[in-house]
Amino acid sequence: MNQSQLPPQVPIQRTRRNILAMAALVTTVVGANLAMPKSVRAANGNGNGNGNGNGNGNGNGNGNGNGNGNGNGNNQQSCFLRGTAIRTVHGDRKVEDLAVGDLVPTIFGGARAIESIQRYRHTKSDANKPWAEDVRPVRIAKSALGPDMPRADLYLTPQHALFVDGVLVRVGTLINGTTITLDAADKFEELEFIHVTLESHDVIYAEGATCETLLKAEEVPCAPLLAFNVPRARLKSRFRSAISPWIDRREHLDVVRDFLEERGIALCKQAALTA
Numbered sequence: 001m002n003q004s005q006l007p008p009q010v011p012i013q014r015t016r017r018n019i020l021a022m023a024a025l026v027t028t029v030v031g032a033n034l035a036m037p038k039s040v041r042a043a044n045g046n047g048n049g050n051g052n053g054n055g056n057g058n059g060n061g062n063g064n065g066n067g068n069g070n071g072n073g074n075n076q077q078s079c080f081l082r083g084t085a086i087r088t089v090h091g092d093r094k095v096e097d098l099a100v101g102d103l104v105p106t107i108f109g110g111a112r113a114i115e116s117i118q119r120y121r122h123t124k125s126d127a128n129k130p131w132a133e134d135v136r137p138v139r140i141a142k143s144a145l146g147p148d149m150p151r152a153d154l155y156l157t158p159q160h161a162l163f164v165d166g167v168l169v170r171v172g173t174l175i176n177g178t179t180i181t182l183d184a185a186d187k188f189e190e191l192e193f194i195h196v197t198l199e200s201h202d203v204i205y206a207e208g209a210t211c212e213t214l215l216k217a218e219e220v221p222c223a224p225l226l227a228f229n230v231p232r233a234r235l236k237s238r239f240r241s242a243i244s245p246w247i248d249r250r251e252h253l254d255v256v257r258d259f260l261e262e263r264g265i266a267l268c269k270q271a272a273l274t275a
Contacts, residue, residue: 010262011245017261018242022235029231078214079193080206081137081155082119086196087205095194095206104196107163107203107210108222118195118214131185137193138171140209144179144264150207155183157193161225163203163210164256170227174257178264226253 085092089103089111103111122135137155145164158172174180185191196204197214201222204213215221228234240250241258
């Protein structure tokens with residue numbers, strides 16, 4: 001991603017935006033700690049760990065949840081929302097219409113056969129209540145990643161990784177409040193999420209964007225898999241981005257996030273001018 005052609009105001013805006021993000025992160029962490037019982041805080045202080053964020057697993061077939069989204073917890077997997085167009089060798093098909101054995105073009109392995117498909121549903125027990133936050137999909141707006149990429153709004157679970165700039169990045173890490181957002185999903189009475197698994201991990205095309213297939217337990221990702229696993233990592237990332245106009249020590253994930261945030265802001269301004 002070429003950062004050298006940015007307008008002169010963008011670096012300063014990046015500093016301001018990341019300082020505000022740092023303040024919001026600190027406020028959230030402090031507030032959560034204050035709200036936590038003292039005994040729990042003490043236990044957490046004695047056993048914190050970073051984790052590796054790679055625990056996708058194989059899925060467990062079909063499942064159902066209710067209670068406005070508080071179901072079986074499978075939303076931590078890499079899934080597409082029902083209705084997503086997946087590219088096959090015979091053209092695009094809705095993810096719910098795919099079948100085992102269908103051939104899909106991939107980034108690393110050419111045309112490959114689908115090995116398995118799992119799906120699960122969440123339904124609302126009360127239509128007047130919003131969806132629980134932990135089942136809501138992330139919405140990647142049309143052209144959020146590049147011109148016509150995706151070519152239509154794309155809905156993924158937060159743990160699903162996009163293939164961007166040669167790396168896999170969990171989409172929940174890229175939420176920017178403009179073109180990549182945690183969607184309220186108010187227009188859906190049911191949320192059905194679908195896993196697509198190949199013989200080994202790879203990248204396929206969903207609404208024209210490059211997205212990972214399901215990463216099996218103990219499987220090595222097909223590309224470096226990046227995410228911020230703990231608040232401290234997010235805070236350090238924001239600090240690196242805040243000082244980058246003067247000392248650029250950003251890591252790959254920082255650069256990807258900054259680029260997509262700045263693209264999102266530019267697209268919103270463009271939309272406002274043409275409205």
